[in-house]
Structures are given as C-alpha cells and as structure tokens.
Amino acid sequence: xxxxxxxxxxxxxxxxxxxxxxxxxxxxxxxxxxxxxxxxxxxxxxxxxxxxxxxxxxxxxxxxxxxxxxxxxxxxxxxxxxxxxxxxxxxxxxxxxxxxxxxxxxxxxxxxxxxxxx
Amino acid sequence: xxxxxxxxxxxxxxxxxxxxxxxxxxxxxxxxxxxxxxxxxxxxxxxxxxxxxxxxxxxxxxxxxxxxxxxxxxxxxxxxxxxxxxxxxxxxxxxxxxxxxxxxxxxxxxxxxxxxxxxxxxxxxxxxxxxxxxxxxxxxxxxxxxxxxxxxxxxxxxxxxxxxxxxxxxxxxxxxxxxxxxxxxxxxxxxxxxxxxxxxxxxxxxxxxxxxxxxxxxxxxxxxxxxxxxxxxxxxxxxxxxxxxxxxxxxxxxxxxxxxxxxx
Numbered sequence: 451x452x453x454x455x456x457x458x459x460x461x462x463x464x465x466x467x468x469x470x471x472x473x474x475x476x477x478x479x480x481x482x483x484x485x486x487x488x489x490x491x492x493x494x495x496x497x498x499x500x501x502x503x504x505x506x507x508x509x510x511x512x513x514x515x516x517x518x519x520x521x522x523x524x525x526x527x528x529x530x531x532x533x534x535x536x537x538x539x540x541x542x543x544x545x546x547x548x549x550x551x552x553x554x555x556x557x558x559x560x561x562x563x564x565x566x567x568x
Numbered sequence: 569x570x571x572x573x574x575x576x577x578x579x580x581x582x583x584x585x586x587x588x589x590x591x592x593x594x595x596x597x598x599x600x601x602x603x604x605x606x607x608x609x610x611x612x613x614x615x616x617x618x619x620x621x622x623x624x625x626x627x628x629x630x631x632x633x634x635x636x637x638x639x640x641x642x643x644x645x646x647x648x649x650x651x652x653x654x655x656x657x658x659x660x661x662x663x664x665x666x667x668x669x670x671x672x673x674x675x676x677x678x679x680x681x682x683x684x685x686x687x688x689x690x691x692x693x694x695x696x697x698x699x700x701x702x703x704x705x706x707x708x709x710x711x712x713x714x715x716x717x718x719x720x721x722x723x724x725x726x727x728x729x730x731x732x733x734x735x736x737x738x739x740x741x742x743x744x745x746x747x748x749x750x751x752x753x754x755x756x757x758x759x760x761x762x763x764x765x766x767x768x769x770x771x772x773x774x775x776x777x778x779x780x781x782x783x784x785x786x787x788x789x790x791x792x793x794x795x796x797x798x799x800x801x802x803x804x805x806x807x808x809x810x811x812x813x814x815x816x817x818x819x820x821x822x823x824x825x826x827x828x829x830x831x832x
Contacts, residue, residue: 473640
C-alpha cells in the first residue's frame with residue numbers, strides 16, 4: 451500500500467488547510483412543492499485541499515514522483531488526515547496534474563487535492 | 569433532537585449573514601394583455617448563508633457532527649432564526665399558538681410604544697397567578713433572551729419567565745405607567761426539547777403588553793413582528809451535500825454554510 455509522502459517536518463499539510471465532507475442526495479421535487487430524498491452514500495467522504503509552501507526541491511521532488519507513481523487520479527494510497535491523524539486506506543488524487551513552483555532556494559510551493567474513495 | 573448548534577459565546581451566528589426569501593408565482597399573460605397570477609404556496613423557501621469565521625475546534629466539530637448526522641441534504645434539523653423573533657403571533661396573544669391562563673382577559677387595540685394601537689391589555693381575573701405563554705420546540709441548553717414591552721395598568725410588576733423540564737428562569741420587572749422594554753436572559757442549562765416562554769401576572773393584576781420576542785442569543789435584537797410562522801424552523805436542511813472547513817491556524821476554523829427551510 452502506497453503512503454502519501456510527508457514533508458521533512460513530518461507534516462502532510464500546512465495552514466491554511468481545507469477539509470470537506472461530501473454526501474450525495476438525490477432530490478425528486480414535485481410540482482406541488484413536495485419532495486422525496488434518497489441518500490446515495492452510507493457515510494461522508496472526505497476531501498483535503500493541501501497547499502504547501504517553503505518546500506525544498508527534495509520535498510517537491512517526492513511529491514511529484516508520488517503523483518507519477520500513482521498515475522495521477524488512477525492510483526490509490528493511504529492518507530493520514532492532518533486534522534486528526536485518522537488513516538484513510540483508500541484515497542486518490544482528485545486530478546492528474548500537480549503544479550510545482552520554484553520561487554527560490556527552499557521556497558517551493560505545491561498544491562494538491564486528495565479525496566477519499568468509497 | 570437534531571439542531572444547528574449555537575456558538576459557545578451564546579451567539580446564534582456571525583456577521584456577515586445573508587437571508588433570502590423565495591416564493592414562486594405562476595403567471596399567465598393572455599393575448600389581450602390581461603395577466604393571471606397564482607401564488608404557489610407549497611414552494612416557499614427561506615435560505616440562509618452563514619459565514620462561520622474564527623470558530624474553535626469544538627464549535628466547528630458541532631457543525632460537522634450535525635452535517636454527518638443529517639447525511640448532508642438528506643435529513644432535516646431544527647434551525648433557530650439568527651436574526652429574528654422565535655415566537656409566533658408576537659402581538660396576537662389570543663392566537664392558538666399561545667397557552668394562556670383560563671381567566672386572563674385580553675383587550676386588543678391599546679396604544680403601543682411605536683404610536684400604533686397594536687398593544688394588548690391583559691387582566692388576570694383569577695385568584696391565582698396566570699401566564700401569557702408560548703411553548704417552542706427548541707433545545708433547553710441554548711441561550712435565549714426574552715423581551716417584552718410592558719406598562720402598568722393596575723399592577724406594580726410583571727414576571728418574565730422561561731421554563732423547561734427541570735429548570736426555570738424568572739425575572740420580576742417593576743412597572744411604571746410608561747412603556748419599557750424588559751429583558752430576561754435565559755440560560756436553562758438542561759438538555760430538553762421544548763421551552764416555554766412567557767409573562768406571569770399575579771391575581772387581579774392588569775398590564776399592557778406589546779411585542780414579546782425571544783432571540784436565540786444573549787441580548788435582544790430589534791423587535792420583529794411575527795404572524796403564524798415564528799423563527800423556529802423545524803424542518804431545515806443543509807443546502808449542499810458538501811461541507812468545507814478551512815483551518816486557518818491552531819483552533820481557528822472558517823466555513824460557510826447554506827441552510828434552507830421550506831414552507832414558511
């Protein structure tokens with residue numbers, strides 16, 4: 451099982467960090483204003499938006515390599531929720547690309563979105 | 569009881585907040601220029617957009633816990649209007665929403681503090697104290713503020729009270745012949761699912777009352793007249809299946825939540 455890489459500090463995210471919970475509800479609305487609702491998920495799926503700053507080239511390289519190893523959104527890996535350290539065994543990148551910014555020595559930036567799979 | 573949580577400060581929401589009322593009209597414009605319009609009352613909806621900024625982990629966890637419990641948009645919860653009066657029929661004390669003592673005599677059409685004639689003279693013709701009261705299906709552990717304008721008719725004082733199973737708060741207010749707005753902060757501190765708010769009149773006491781209001785916060789807001797629908801929305805829902813929280817720092821969280829309530 452692949453594991454999402456940590457920074458040299460041991461952290462996986464920095465402030466500000468975003469975490470979402472997602473359900474999927476089907477809503478059938480009737481002409482008279484009534485409605486029926488059906489839940490699609492049995493529990494909330496989480497999604498993390500991770501923005502990283504002040505990374506050195508080695509840390510950027512690890513992130514980039516990990517994305518390639520996972521073939522972008524295709525792969526699955528375990529991810530430790532930086533909010534509460536809960537480990538989610540089946541997560542993926544939401545997209546197929548990762549932007550890296552090299553602003554100076556030890557001043558790299560990266561952002562990535564990780565989502566939990568059901 | 570699923571209910572949208574109150575902040576630890578006792579505030580119901582934070583600025584900025586948006587509220588949007590939505591109704592639907594079915595309009596037919598005829599060839600001769602006439603227009604026929606019907607109101608589709610079944611589709612009435614109120615929507616709130618709450619900006620939750622600088623919340624603690626405990627406060628944000630309460631919101632996320634509610635979101636998990638409702639499965640996003642699926643299940644309903646109780647939402648207390650953050651910028652309005654929770655009571656229904658705030659000036660019609662004879663309406664069915666009110667649960668008054670049987671020997672209370674109500675005389676509407678009395679001059680009110682705003683220059684109108686919407687106040688009510690209340691006289692207790694009984695030999696025991698009697699209440700003008702309304703029971704709301706709201707959690708007992710929240711903070712509230714009960715307020716009412718009152719003036720003396722033939723009674724020296726009136727008592728504002730809030731009561732739930734196992735706890736009661738009473739605030740006795742001395743009256744004068746001038747209108748005064750009396751306040752009673754309410755912190756009952758027990759986990760119940762209904763609270764009765766009202767005014768108690770002693771035996772053979774008469775007072776003029778106007779504009780009773782309950783706010784789900786520590787202090788009263790500006791008075792808001794209500795009719796059949798008060799500010800307790802028992803079938804509110806999250807408007808989205810996604811709830812996003814941003815951690816700005818240690819124990820500092822931001823989010824924006826949209827809530828809808830149909831039928832009011």
